[in-house]
Amino acid sequence: MASSSSSSSRVKAAMAALLVAVCLLHYGGGSGAAASGLCVDYYHHSCPDAYKIVQGVLVEAHKSDTRIFASLIRLHFHDCFVQGCDGSLLLDTFPGFESEKDARPNNGSARGYDVVDAAKAALEKACPGVVSCADILALAAEISVVLSGGPGWNVFLGRLDSKTSNIASAQNLPGPNDGLKNLTLKFNAVGLDTTDLVALSGAHTFGRVQCRFVTDRLYNFNGTNQPDPSLNPAYRAFLIQRCPQGGNGSSLNDLDPTTPNTFDKNYYTNLEAHRGFLPSDQELKSDPLASTTTAPIVDRFAGSQDAFFKTFANSMIRMGNIQPLTDPSVGEIRKHCAFVN
């Protein structure tokens, strides 16, 4: 046992050494520094205060918008699932080019773009042309979780920004009415597994959600004219007050009514009590398929915040690694996140 654990720490040390070597290539900034992977110290020399600068902008924004931390981590998710973490989500529509912002999962839903722009402006002032918008989203996601009481992690950096976006792929983002099978397939398609699906869904421990995403579960589940049987009756009664039939579908609710702004494991204890909001939330525990796949993982996280935090941090790094754009002949450092240079 002792020998296997020491050999695993040797492997870790070797991997760390390899990462440093990759980073040093970047530091060189010279012609031969073909960017390959991402690394934690990417801006160590070129923009040493990058983390602090983004953090400062987020803290300021949060003073007038308690929801902003949740909104920002969601932007990173919606960016990474569409042609990789490359800032493609942030581009505005221009002639011949329709923005991912217009896709169904984003339009009237994704928010926080102005705060990303403010972070970009602050970074451009301190170190012009250095920090990509894709990396701003990765930094903002981690900072948001930490400032909400959740775990920190090593934010790998060095992504470039795309010159294109892909609205068709954004239409196909994981949706609240996707069955467990399809959710799993969409995560697998970007290299994420069932554990990642359950852990990352735990981000629904904070933030807000519109009534229109729950009305079917309240009044007409799956065309039955009945409520969703997997919805806790007391929670249903509560939601009916907040989201009356025929009412304003844009009214906002807490994704986690127990601790609405805190990053904790309550998302999972809610699921155990059949108090998940979205169909895609509750089915992780209640779908017939879940008992041999996702439900045991939900149980584990409901029982241990430590297990959730450790897995979440690891899954965020994995999500941040989806198809990183590092080829300078394809990507760029945008000057403004909404426009290609």
Ligand code: HEM
């Ligand atoms: C598993 C598939 C997922 C589905 C189907 C899904 C769907 C949704 C929906 C429908 C909303 C409400 C949007 C609105 O009312 O306008 C939402 C909000 C949110 N999602 Fe997800 N989501 C998923 C995974 C994730 C992941 C992986 C993350 C981050 C790691 C995340 C973070 C959030 C956050 C923080 C909010 C609240 C945002 C705010 O208050 O502005 N979600 N999600």
Ligand SMILES: *[C@@H]1O[C@H](CO)[C@@H](O)[C@H](O)[C@H]1NC(C)=O
């Ligand atoms: C986005 O939503 C707004 C308001 O709901 C709507 O008027 C607009 O047509 C939508 N845009 C697209 C491209 O669907």
Ligand SMILES: *[C@@H]1O[C@H](CO)[C@@H](O)[C@H](O)[C@H]1NC(C)=O
């Ligand atoms: C999965 O997605 C396909 C294609 O959109 C759809 O036809 C099917 O009904 C979905 N199945 C589930 C279980 O969600």
Ligand SMILES: *[C@@H]1O[C@H](CO)[C@@H](O)[C@H](O)[C@H]1NC(C)=O
């Ligand atoms: C929804 O209804 C269809 C058709 O009646 C049925 O095959 C399917 O299993 C139902 N889905 C759920 C989640 O109850």
Ligand SMILES: *[C@@H]1O[C@H](CO)[C@@H](O)[C@H](O)[C@H]1NC(C)=O
């Ligand atoms: C519906 O709710 C949203 C969010 O609270 C609000 O901005 C909007 O004005 C409301 N619309 C109507 C018609 O009341």
